[in-house]
Amino acid sequence: MGIENFMKKDTKMDRQMLDIRNYILNHQLIEKGDHVLVGLSGGPDSVFLLYALDQFKEYLGYKLHAVHVHHGIRGEEADRDMNFSEELCENWNIPFKKVFVDAPGLAGSKGMSLEEAARILRYEVFEETRKEIEDRFRDEPEGERSVRCLIAVAHHMDDQAETVLHNLVRGSGIRGLAGMEPRRGFIIRPLLSVKREYILSKLKDNDISYVIDSTNLDTQYTRNHIRSEILPGLREINPEASAHIAHTADILREAEGFFVRLASEYVDKYAEMKDPDRIGQAGMEISIPVTELKNYPELVRQYVMIELIRRIGTPLKDWGAVHFRDMDRLIYGPGNAHLDLPYKMSADYRKKHLVLRINQEIISIKRRKNNDGACKSTDS
Secondary structure, eight states: OOGGGGOOOOSSOOHHHHHHHHHHHHTTOOOTTOEEEEEOOSSHHHHHHHHHHHHHHHHHTOEEEEEEEEOSOSHHHHHHHHHHHHHHHHHHTOOEEEEEOOHHHHHHHHTOOHHHHHHHHHHHHHHHHHHHHHHHTTTSOOTTSOOOEEEEOOOOHHHHHHHHHHHHHTTOOHHHHTOOOSEETTEEOTTTTOOHHHHHHHHHHTTOOOOOOGGGGOTTSHHHHIIIIIHHHHHHHOTTHHHHHHHHHHHHHHHHHHHHHHHHHHHHHHOEEEOGGGTTSTTOEEEEEOTTGGGSOHHHHHHHHHHHHHHHTOOOTTOOHHHHHHHHHHHTSSSSEEEEETTTEEEEEETTEEEEEEOSSOOOGGGOOOOTTOOOOOOO
């Protein structure tokens, strides 16, 4: 069916469409005067997101844009997706941009998976386009606040369930089991309350076409395996499995927020920072007494350690449970022990204080203390 045949738009909103609109309002995802950039792949989820946001834009008072990223993979199929997305936006009168990137080149140069390289480049394009839109409309009269552009992505309730299950089998803590947030920085997810079943039925009811990325059917990818094998099996046990998993993620996100606030307050009260003007640089150091900290549960101690790492200016990517367990063993050791950590960081336990420091290089093994009970170091 050609694009010209599905230009019909709903004049009436069903209950779930109203729920999506209310989800946006309740989570304050979009404000009047915003610009919203949709990451449009041409697949059913992103097409539905574009459709829904196009329905709401007059009521909520924002301006809509779309961007399509061609990753340099999948050959003619990718060209088809790009052309479809461009034609869709032309017919719906939505400003559109297409960007070509080289995912295979990045994957080869950085030794990462093609999937990860594509994701990194995709979000780089989203952010660059977001800034371009803000710059372009900077002189628009927006009252007392400056122009803001948000990036809308099409993750829905079943994606949330996939994310939680994926993190669960990888051994994630609360942070991972809390799933995706409705909003993180400039990225918003307006569809987290919607099942994919509804998305597909809504597109069908309104004769709205979409394209299918064949790589999404390849079960060698963990997420695709969860999507096509694991979640359907769970729905046989309980048809509302995705909804229950997503609801549990909401609860865990609240718990995550509580522990983050608790850790932040603890660090504010007890931590001492050396050379605060060198945050993220070699020589930066932060320390905290551990006598009272050891009276808290291990989970709380871990959140305090995460907050210390955040304060010192080191990325949290590449940190795993093993690093926090090693630091925990460090503070229960006899003292004067050393531990190497990711990003050329080190942890020392001296004078009943945990001391984290960013170094010029990984500290030599000769400086590690391997006395009985001392913690063995872990190289990054």
